[in-house]
Amino acid sequence: MKYGRVVIIGRPNTGKSTLINGLLKQKVAITSHLPQTTRKNIRVVYSDEAGKLILSDTPGVLGKVEDLLGKKVNLETPKEMGRADVVIMVVDISRPKNEEENKVIGLVRKSPAKKILVYNKVDLAVGPKNHLPDYNYLEDEFDRTVAVSALKTTHLKSLVAAIFELLPEGDPNNLAPEVAALEDTSKPVISMPSSEFIAEIIREKAYLFLRDEIPYSINVRVESVEDKGKIIVVKAIIETSAERYKKIIIGKNGQKIKEIGYNARKELQVMSGRKVYLELNVVTNTHWQELLTSTEL
Ligand SMILES: Nc1nc2c(ncn2[C@@H]2O[C@H](COP(=O)(O)OP(=O)(O)OP(=O)(O)O)[C@@H](O)[C@H]2O)c(=O)[nH]1
Ligand SMILES: [Mg+2]
Incomplete structure (x- = not known):
């Protein structure tokens, strides 16, 4: 069994929350077309025969932040990245790259964790909507690259396999207690979500x-x-x-x-x-x- 802490980051709207829902096969995070739909870090446990992962969904990193809410929300992602074993940067290849990505890459570069680049929305990125070449140059900075559709849940198995490949054997960072606590609190009270x-x-x-x-x-x-x-x-x-x-x-x-x-x-x-x-x-x-x-x- 392997244990690891995996933090999903990216600019707003790239499909981070859709991805975490797809991996969990259950809705744990809300999604929408608006930026910073996710306002704070969400931790959930993914578990299969290979091991257990603490997956964190984080708010999209905004380039320019003007309002107070945006300022508060923008502090969340760096906070969560601190102890990551694996950082997943999600990019939306159906949209051109912009300066927000540079901010995210800045965070990625600072992290000592293993790194996976996820090309998301492959279902949407066809013909003129395919902006994959915008993001290709990033591959050198990452240990693995996986193309997926978070919405249609395609190639998510390859992503999970890549995560486990990058993790060391066992539980060197002693994540088991946090995993157990998260599994415990996620049980619904009065059969109702919190x-x-x-x-x-x-x-x-x-x-x-x-x-x-x-x-x-x-x-x-x-x-x-x-x-x-x-x-x-x-x-x-x-x-x-x-x-x-x-x-x-x-x-x-x-x-x-x-x-x-x-x-x-x-x-x-x-x-x-x-x-x-x-x-x-x-x-x-x-x-x-x-x-x-x-x-x-
Ligand atoms: N076609 C398509 N749409 C997707 C895919 N993944 C996400 N979306 C859509 O993209 C929009 C943004 O998805 P979210 O999961 O909320 O994005 P996010 O990165 O969590 O956004 P923030 O929390 O605001 O940073 C939603 O309308 C999703 O339905 C995908 O693989 N294909
Ligand atoms: Mg989100």
Whole structure:
């Protein structure tokens, strides 16, 4: 058995969270078309006959950061890379390279870990959308290169094989206790995902249905989760920074918020196998970005 800590990094939107979900064959991280959908590091355990890995998903590294939230989020990735045995840099070969990649490569160069370059979105990168040549030059800096489609879960086995090849035998860094603790806490309480994950699911649906109308101006807080036997009652709020955003989130006749709530509830029901009632309200809080601590990102 091998043990290793694997940190997945990249610029926003390259498919890091989609990749971690694909590797785990289960949704552990929300995904969307917006940058920095992931706001804080997420650690999960991958396990198979070859060994156990602590996989970390990290927020996309932004080139230019102007707002407070972006500044807080941008601290997450370097923090997680510190103890990595293997760093995976994910690039989206359906888009041209840009200066954000240089920032990511800067982080990669500083790390003493083994390195894997992942060319993602091979399903999308066809014809004029194939920008693979933009990224080719990077290969020299990496121990392995694997081309995958995180979304269609193709070639993920090759990626896992590459990770295990790069790890030493056994558990030299004594990761077993952390693996056990993570496996333990990831067990759902009252057959329901944690309130933190419920908030993430709601944020994902908000991003999906609001598209680009109010990209970074929302936060979701779950206030309570109550098991009432036949039904689980979840109370949550969407915080936003301006009154005009609140109007957009609620929508005409409450249509938008209904759509967000309905789809979040549906997914929570599938995840928990239980009936869920979701009470969702929108509030304006101009200071939410300042008030957010790193554990609440
Ligand atoms: N066609 C295609 N789309 C993909 C693939 N991987 C990810 N996507 C899409 O790309 C978008 C971004 O995916 P995410 O997994 O949220 O990207 P991320 O790197 O985690 O983004 P941040 O957390 O914002 O840094 C989503 O719309 C995904 O569905 C892929 O292999 N093929
Ligand atoms: Mg992500």
